[in-house]
Amino acid sequence: MNSNKIRTFLRTSVAGLLIAAAPLVSAQTSILNVSYDVARELYKDINPAFNASWQAKGNPAITINQSHGGSSKQVGAVIAGLEADVVTMNQVPDIQQLVKAGLVKPDWQKRLPNDAAPYTTTTVFVVRKGNPKGIKDWPDLTKAGTQVIIPNPKVTGNGRYSYLAAWGYAIKNYKSEDKAREFVKALFANVPVLDGGGRGATTTFTQRNMGDVLVTFENEAILLDKEVGGDQFDIVYPSLSIDAPAPVSVVDKVVDKRGTRKVATAYLEYLWSPEGQEIIAKHYLRPRNAAVMKKYAKTFPAVNTFTVEKLLGGWDKVMKEQFADGGVYDQIMVKR
Amino acid sequence: MKQKLFKQSVIPGFGVTLGFTLAYLGLIVLIPLSAVVWKTTDLTLAQFWATVSEPRVVASLKLSFGAALLAAGVNAFFGLILAWSLVRYSFPGKKIVDTLVDLPFALPTAVAGIALTAIYAKNGWLGQYLEPLGIKVAFTPIGIMIALIFIGLPFVVRTVQPVLEDLDKEIEEAAASLGANRAQAVFKVVLPIILPALLTGFALAFARAVGEYGSVIFIAGNLPMVSEIAPLMIITKLEQYDYSGATSIAVVMLFFSFILLLLVNTLQAWAAKRTGREL
Numbered sequence: 001m002n003s004n005k006i007r008t009f010l011r012t013s014v015a016g017l018l019i020a021a022a023p024l025v026s027a028q029t030s031i032l033n034v035s036y037d038v039a040r041e042l043y044k045d046i047n048p049a050f051n052a053s054w055q056a057k058g059n060p061a062i063t064i065n066q067s068h069g070g071s072s073k074q075v076g077a078v079i080a081g082l083e084a085d086v087v088t089m090n091q092v093p094d095i096q097q098l099v100k101a102g103l104v105k106p107d108w109q110k111r112l113p114n115d116a117a118p119y120t121t122t123t124v125f126v127v128r129k130g131n132p133k134g135i136k137d138w139p140d141l142t143k144a145g146t147q148v149i150i151p152n153p154k155v156t157g158n159g160r161y162s163y164l165a166a167w168g169y170a171i172k173n174y175k176s177e178d179k180a181r182e183f184v185k186a187l188f189a190n191v192p193v194l195d196g197g198g199r200g201a202t203t204t205f206t207q208r209n210m211g212d213v214l215v216t217f218e219n220e221a222i223l224l225d226k227e228v229g230g231d232q233f234d235i236v237y238p239s240l241s242i243d244a245p246a247p248v249s250v251v252d253k254v255v256d257k258r259g260t261r262k263v264a265t266a267y268l269e270y271l272w273s274p275e276g277q278e279i280i281a282k283h284y285l286r287p288r289n290a291a292v293m294k295k296y297a298k299t300f301p302a303v304n305t306f307t308v309e310k311l312l313g314g315w316d317k318v319m320k321e322q323f324a325d326g327g328v329y330d331q332i333m334v335k336r
Numbered sequence: 337m338k339q340k341l342f343k344q345s346v347i348p349g350f351g352v353t354l355g356f357t358l359a360y361l362g363l364i365v366l367i368p369l370s371a372v373v374w375k376t377t378d379l380t381l382a383q384f385w386a387t388v389s390e391p392r393v394v395a396s397l398k399l400s401f402g403a404a405l406l407a408a409g410v411n412a413f414f415g416l417i418l419a420w421s422l423v424r425y426s427f428p429g430k431k432i433v434d435t436l437v438d439l440p441f442a443l444p445t446a447v448a449g450i451a452l453t454a455i456y457a458k459n460g461w462l463g464q465y466l467e468p469l470g471i472k473v474a475f476t477p478i479g480i481m482i483a484l485i486f487i488g489l490p491f492v493v494r495t496v497q498p499v500l501e502d503l504d505k506e507i508e509e510a511a512a513s514l515g516a517n518r519a520q521a522v523f524k525v526v527l528p529i530i531l532p533a534l535l536t537g538f539a540l541a542f543a544r545a546v547g548e549y550g551s552v553i554f555i556a557g558n559l560p561m562v563s564e565i566a567p568l569m570i571i572t573k574l575e576q577y578d579y580s581g582a583t584s585i586a587v588v589m590l591f592f593s594f595i596l597l598l599l600v601n602t603l604q605a606w607a608a609k610r611t612g613r614e615l
Binding site for chain 2: 070072073075076097152154155191192193194195196200203207208209210323324325326330333334
């Protein structure tokens with residue numbers, strides 16, 4: 001080929017590419033799901049399944065990009081301009097932050113079933129095989145000589161729910177804030193390590209052999225029991241625990257700008273479909289669909305839970321009273 | 337005669353290079369740092385003070401600076417010995433040892449942290465022997481020290497090594513021929529010459545250690561008032577969406593780091609002057 005021919009060839013191929021790409025660009029064939037850290041595996045399974053059902057309805061294929069990380073860092077990135085079409089988090093306050101920033105409409109919890117949380121989990125105990133310390137319920141965690149591993153409530157959703165589960169138990173059983181304060185103080189006095197992540201706490205408990213009991217999410221507990229443990233651990237369900245729903249929302253500002261509201265909403269609604277719920281259950285997260293729940297009843301024993309909204313007066317109150325600087329958590333930790 | 341502000345250099349291009357230096361420093365260092373300070377001004381002075389004088393924050397700042405200084409000190413001492421043996425002696429496998437020194441540079445810090453924790457935890461290779469002796473390393477401030485020593489070591493070795501290599505054997509021979517014994521030759525002749533480089537290594541190791549997060553966070557245990565490092569307090573504030581609180585702590589860290597580094601640099605200039613190696 002002489003240089004002239006090469007030039008013509010390049011020109012036509014570039015033009016050809018542009019023509020081929022043009023309809024793709026205008027139809028927005030990708031959406032971005034910004035999510036929390038340990039949801040990576042779940043959405044890896046959800047995405048192709050959604051794509052299949054989306055295409056079966058006569059839509060063009062869609063690329064779903066995932067971004068995972070610590071939830072508040074993720075939300076910070078979205079506020080700073082990361083164009084997330086949907087956010088899938090594990091705490092209501094994370095999405096409320098996007099509402100404050102004007103990216104998500106305030107009625108987001110009304111737009112989808114179950115207050116926009118397609119699945120939930122709860123806080124449970126993992127103990128060493130045979131439960132040598134006889135740990136049955138929250139008060140056992142406050143006894144002297146029991147070491148408790150909990151992720152850091154200041155920086156992890158998992159730890160925050162664990163702390164609130166203990167707090168809620170105390171409020172319900174002792175009916176006094178002062179007693180509850182004493183209770184969580186005694187519990188956290190038994191914590192030798194505060195890991196910066198839920199998975200980190202699991203590692204400390206299983207690999208470093210620290211602690212008598214690990215307080216963590218049920219899905220993390222089942223995962224470690226089934227896949228890491230090799231029959232070294234038992235799961236204990238306390239008499240009362242916390243309902244930890246994982247809320248999702250489309251990011252209104254972004255979907256309106258990119259023209260992806262339809263597919264983003266369909267993507268989230270798919271999470272409530274029987275197939276979506278089944279995938280969720282397979283990841284040891286409690287599905288909302290009664291039929292699916294029944295099918296996996298062996299995985300999810302009945303558990304008595306309370307919600308932050310009903311027992312503790314909502315997230316705004318809890319964040320302000322418990323976790324803000326100088327709040328109850330800081331007070332019990334500084335004067336250990 | 338009018339005194340000139342700058343000494344005229346025989347090398348051309350002073351204006352261009354200085355301009356470039358200032359622009360580059362401004363873009364890469366000063367603008368991001370001023371953004372940190374700027375964000376802090378969201379707070380009133382009273383709010384700022386309340387944030388940084390909170391007991392947990394003060395404890396974490398003390399720990400971070402104390403541990404970083406100690407670790408840099410340990411590194412200055414042992415790093416010097418390491419550099420000395422690498423330069424002065426030849427032994428089988430020297431090339432490999434020389435390369436090993438750089439590993440802490442290359443390793444992702446989180447990997448270093450996890451590896452150190454695995455080794456020093458009570459069921460780890462070393463931890464299982466230390467724990468019965470009553471020495472707890474992982475999840476204590478000692479663990480933080482170990483991690484900081486690990487990441488800071490190459491800085492001292494790599495700054496001291498070239499100076500030692502440049503040091504002529506003749507200087508020591510001259511000292512010996514003038515009647516100095518071995519110890520005198522080392523402490524009165526060699527050490528003063530390498531002191532500026534050693535101080536630079538110390539300063540670099542310190543600066544790296546004080547802001548270190550990745551490797552420390554796994555081994556620290558992160559207990560309030562005991563083993564929380566200042567960078568963790570910054571992350572904690574960020575997790576609460578308290579951006580100005582986070583930058584407040586950062587500003588305090590920057591301030592103390594700057595003062596300490598300035599001190600080290602002054603000391604270094606003084607040491608260099610003393611040995612006639614004025615810059």
